[in-house]
Amino acid sequence: DAKTTQPTSMDCAEGRAANLPCNHSTISGNEYVYWYRQIHSQGPQYIIHGLKNNETNEMASLIITEDRKSSTLILPHATLRDTAVYYCIVRGGGDKIIFGKGTRLHILP
């Protein structure tokens, strides 16, 4: 079973920041937080991952709380192409990925 809890769906206006929350209260010390997304029926796309520090790359930022029990993925300027299902996953390095139901993000024009 997935070890994370995410809202089923969210809406965000185009051009605004999309903030996607994730709870992972049972995360263990050696597990990372990963984010993937799946656009329509394409293959899942890696977005970002982190252990305990906040991370940023060209796609998104990842904010992890100090106790590591929750995190937020931030898409700074959402576009229509960001409409997708976003998956928050906790995973020890090298382990398989178990997908939950994710958050269906709708970007509104």
Add this chain to the structure above:
Amino acid sequence: NAGVMQNPRHLVRRRGQEARLRCSPMKGHSHVYWYRQLPEEGLKFMVYLQKENIIDESGMPKERFSAEFPKEGPSILRIQQVVRGDSAAYFCASSAAASGTNTGELFFGEGSRLTVL
């Protein structure tokens, strides 16, 4: 650097036939994962392989399904005597070995869509 390549992208089979799905991992990747996605459902883990070894097959159905990743060539997911319930998208992912600061993130192919008539 080519990504994960899957073929065929679309496959149609009649009940009772065999389906073979192929996955070529990214260059330098020695780990392969297979996932299945039924229509309107989430991604379900099937099997994790390294070269010539099955590491975790906890998600594989007990019958009719098998997977291999030979020393040379692509990984193959084989479904014997297909039934309508096997109709799904099958995704392959690959990763490098996790070591040091490399956590072995997975990179996915575009999937093979199997339709069983």
